Amino acid sequence: MELAEQVTIVQVVAEATHAVRREVLRGHAPDLGVSGPADDDPAAIHLAASVDGEVVGVVSGSPVEGPLNGGPGSWQLSSMAVREPWRAHGIGAALLTRLVDEVTEQGGRLIWARARDSALGFYERHGFRTIGDGFDHARLPHHYVVRAVGEGLDGITIRLIAARPFGP
Numbered sequence: 001m002e003l004a005e006q007v008t009i010v011q012v013v014a015e016a017t018h019a020v021r022r023e024v025l026r027g028h029a030p031d032l033g034v035s036g037p038a039d040d041d042p043a044a045i046h047l048a049a050s051v052d053g054e055v056v057g058v059v060s061g062s063p064v065e066g067p068l069n070g071g072p073g074s075w076q077l078s079s080m081a082v083r084e085p086w087r088a089h090g091i092g093a094a095l096l097t098r099l100v101d102e103v104t105e106q107g108g109r110l111i112w113a114r115a116r117d118s119a120l121g122f123y124e125r126h127g128f129r130t131i132g133d134g135f136d137h138a139r140l141p142h143h144y145v146v147r148a149v150g151e152g153l154d155g156i157t158i159r160l161i162a163a164r165p166f167g168p
C-alpha cells in the first residue's frame with residue numbers, strides 16, 4: 001500500500017502543529033518561536049497529517065491579504081512541514097491539496113506564502129508562481145509564491161504592492 005493511502009489529514013488546533021513546526025522548521029534556529037499570527041486567528045485552518053496516530057506533517061492557512069494586490073479572498077499558507085523520515089511520499093502534496101480545498105470552500109481566491117528557496121520546486125510543481133525578489137526570513141532565503149484557487153482572480157495580474165517583506 002502506498003504510504004499516502006495510510007495518511008489521515010484532519011483539522012486541528014494550532015498547538016497540535018507546534019511540535020512538528022519546531023522539529024522541521026526551527027532546527028536551524030531553535031531560539032525563534034513556532035507560533036505565528038495565524039495561531040490567534042479564529043478563521044485560520046490548521047491541518048495535521050497522521051500515520052497511526054502520529055503527526056508527521058502540518059500546514060496552516062489564514063485569511064491575510066499580505067504583500068500582494070489580491071484583496072479580500074487572499075489567504076496565507078504558512079508552516080508547511082513534513083518530518084524528514086516521511087518526506088517524498090506525497091504527504092506534503094496531500095496537505096497542500098486539502099488546504100486548497102478548505103480555502104476554496106471558505107471563498108478564497110488566492111493563496112500566497114513566504115516559501116523557502118529550498119522548497120520553491122515543491123510549490124511550483126503545485127501550481128504556485130514565484131514572484132518578486134528574494135528576501136531573508138527566519139534566517140533563510142525566501143521568495144513569495146502565489147496561486148489562484150476557487151473562482152480565481154478575474155484576470156487581475158497579481159503583483160507585489162508592499163515595498164518590503166510583509167509582516168513579522
Ligand SMILES: CC(C)(COP(=O)(O)OP(=O)(O)OC[C@H]1O[C@@H](n2cnc3c(N)ncnc32)[C@H](O)[C@@H]1OP(=O)(O)O)[C@@H](O)C(=O)NCCC(=O)NCCS
Binds near residue numbers: 087091114115119
Ligand atoms: C517541502 C516539504 C513540505 C514537502 O513535503 P513532502 O511530503 O516531502 O512532499 P511530497 O512528497 O508531496 O513532494 C516532495 C517531492 O517528492 C516527490 N515525491 C512525491 N511522491 C513521491 C514518491 N512516492 N516517491 C518519490 N518521490 C516522491 C515529489 O515529486 C516532490 O519533488 P520536488 O521536491 O522536486 O517537488 C518537505 O520537504 C519539508 O517539510 N521540507 C522542510 C521544511 C520546508 O522547507 N517547508 C516549506 C517551508 S516554505
